[in-house]
Amino acid sequence: MSYVVLARKYRPRSFEQMVGQEAVVRALTNALERGRLHHAYLFTGTRGIGKTTVSRILAKSLNCTGPDGCGGVTAHPCGVCQACTEIDADRYMDYVELDAASNRGIDEIRDLLERAAYKPSVGRFKVFMIDEAHQLTKESFNALLKTLEEPPEYLKFVLATTDPEKMLPTVLSRCLQFNLRPMAPEVVHEHLQRVLDAEGVSAEPGALRLLARAARGSMRDALSLTDQAIAYGGGALDEAGVRAMLGSVDPHHAERLVDALARRDGAEVLAGVDTLREAGLSAAATLESMALLLQRMAVAQAVPEALDDADPDTAIVRRLADALPADETQLLYSLVVHGRAELGLAPDEYAGLTMTLLRLLAFAAGGAPGAAARAASAAASGGEAARASGGEAAAASRAGAAPLRIAPRAQTTVARPGPAAARATPPVAVVRAAPTRAAEAPSHRAGAPAAEEHAPWDRGADDPARAEDALDAGAPVTAPSRTVAPEAALAPTALGERWAAVVAELDRRQAIGALVRELALQAELVEVDDAAGPPRWRLRVARESLRAPVHRDKLQAALAGQLGHALQLEVDAGEVADSPALREAAERERRQREAEQLIRDDPLVRELMAQFETARIVPGSIKPH
Known part of the structure; x- marks a missing residue:
């Protein structure tokens, strides 16, 4: 037969x-x-x-x-x-x-x-x-x-x-x-085990896990692959043989790369890529293996008890989940998924793999988690988010609010047109200052109270009013040296006000763009010496990639063109407390609070909330504009 x-x-x-x-x-x-x-x-x-x-x-x-x-x-x-x-x-x-x-x-x-x-x-x-x-x-x-x-x-x-x-x-x-929905890998794994038991074929658990994942929810594909694996393995299924048949990458390679990225070890990342090249392993399969690992890491970070302790890889997943912050796990997952689509555009697939992995080091180091994720998402999708950020910032500066939606249990929707209406969102007590125009920004809180105020007769050398007086007199001014925690509040200074006005004019004239614009937005003006020849301005910025000499020189040339005279620009490393990006985020937060309060004080809203016991303002629907 x-x-x-x-x-x-x-x-x-x-x-x-x-x-x-x-x-x-x-x-x-x-x-x-x-x-x-x-x-x-x-x-x-x-x-x-x-x-x-x-x-x-x-x-x-x-x-x-x-x-x-x-x-x-x-x-x-x-x-x-x-x-x-x-x-x-x-x-x-x-x-x-x-x-x-x-x-x-x-x-x-x-x-x-x-x-x-x-x-x-x-x-x-x-x-x-x-x-x-x-x-x-x-x-x-x-x-x-x-x-x-x-x-x-x-x-x-x-x-x-x-x-x-x-x-x-x-x-x-x-x-x-x-x-009919695709079947979960666990369901496929269990069915394959029953089939192989009935057939009298021995199989390693790792081999069945590989087949179940490779089937992508199709039981017919899983059984067809199992047939092929039995023939390949001579009547038995071992993990190494199934991995070779499928062209899958050993998870230890993915573990090594993720571990190196978590430690910011660029040399180890390159060494890992070289190992893959020498072994002839697929770059696309490597990124797929990394995506699976990162997905499990994200689960471990969000719902630790959801992992299967019987799985031998669970210990590795937990260790890496502890080593890489949750936001960077999500960021790296996004980079890996988008990177697979870009491999065909690279000079060779290993060059594409290298660039995909190095993006995490370029975007995440030293920046705010949320801002880094937005930057990488923009890079992975061709930079659309970065190109659209200017319009986003402009929209954030308009006054007013959008129509109100109120949803009681009966799903009643009430629209109140006009500038006094807004879409409802839960109050935000603390917001990180990661401006929408900036691809990457240091993490700060917008809208928090400013530093402790002093009486007019008790102003010290660090007082902004005294700094403003010196600035008007043309004397050298040095902003107070401060150590700013990652969550520090915006601390406005006279120099910050002057720098924000200069950057706004450069932006309006479109005199700067790309990373030069980011440097201007993320920097804090900490010293102005107009008496020097030529005048010397000193900026402070956290991001190492923005401190490159080429960006500084372009910004210096743009400033000289705007001011009408030569300028000496210096860029130092350090956390900032008053930058155009932080000011914009603080203003956005202020408008958000005003819009939320406007909705809560609206007579119609109060009437509806009193009329319907289950009525509520739909979370996330208040957006000032």
Whole structure:
């Protein structure tokens, strides 16, 4: 007897044998047991998840006569009567499968409809199953519509498709639709273990995990890959052999790269890429392996108890989750996912892999977590976020608020037009000053109280008023030296006010762009010496990448052009407490608080909140503009 592949040999013959589709099985079982049978069914979902299998089981349930030949419609077909055995063997006269991928024309549908005019030959119902139904032509659908809507009582239609969006709405409205979902790797893993136990094939747990992930939710693909792995391994499945067959990268490579990135060890990252190159391992597979690891790390950081302690990789995942901050885990995951799409654009795939990994070092080191994530997201998507940031900042400076939406339990929505309205959001007590115009910014709090105020007669050397007086007199001014914590509040100074005005004018004239603009936005003016020749201005900025001489020289040239005379610009390292970006964030926070208070004080809002006990302001809907 010829060999039967696992996907066919272990194809479910009843609803009880179906795995991973409990919702669909439950609905069909209840309908069959209660006699609530629809005339047309539509099964949707990706390949290999059981659409045709469910159709065959449904056809058996409708036509099963039981072992004694006296049975009726049932949710548990016997599997031994003529209808059950012949449908399984694909030779039952009253069950017709039409592959619309190759039989999509009007002639095939007309032939099918002609056969529908005759009563069943041997069964209780005729069942017409059209696979890949979305590939039927429009004329074929139109010819089918009338019969699909009002078929004879002995006729049932079953349509299956991987792309329901391409189906005509008139067809969808005539069918009872069931969506079969991709199966979780754990479900696939368990089923493969049962199949291999039945086959008497030994398999390492790691090999089954690889096959379950490679199947991507398709049980048929999982069984086909298992067949291939058995042949590759000579009758046994070991993890190394399955990994070689699939072209997967050993997770230790992903672990090494993530560990190096967590330690900011660029040399180790390059060494890891070189190891992959020498071994001939795929860069795309490496990024996929890293994405899987980072996803599990994110789970460990958010819901630690969700990890399987029986998995030998869990200890590694937990260690790396502790080593890499949660925001940078999300950032690196985004970079890795986007980096796979860019490999084809790189000079070679390993150069693309290197650039993808080095982005984390470029964006995350020394910057605010949220700002770094936005910067990397912009870089990964072609810089769209960075190009759009100017308009975002301009929008943030407008006064007023958007319409109000209030949602009581009855889902009542009230719109109050006009400048006094706003969309509601929960109050924000503390907001990090990561301005929307800046791709990367040091982390500060906007809107927090300023430094302790002094009486006019008790002003020290660090007082802003004294600094302003000196600035007006043209004398050298040095901003007070301060150690600013990552969460420090904006501390306005006279020099900061002057620098913000200068940067705003440069920005208005579009005299600076890209990273030079970022340098200007993120920097704090800490010293001005107009008496020097040429005048000397000193900036302080946290980001190392912004302190590059090329950016400083371009900003110096732009300032000289605006001021009309030569200028000596110095850029030092250090945390900032008064930059244009921080001022903009503080102003945004002030407007947000005003908009929220405006909504809370609105008479109509108060009236609605009093009228409806369950009424609430929809969180996140107040946006000042």
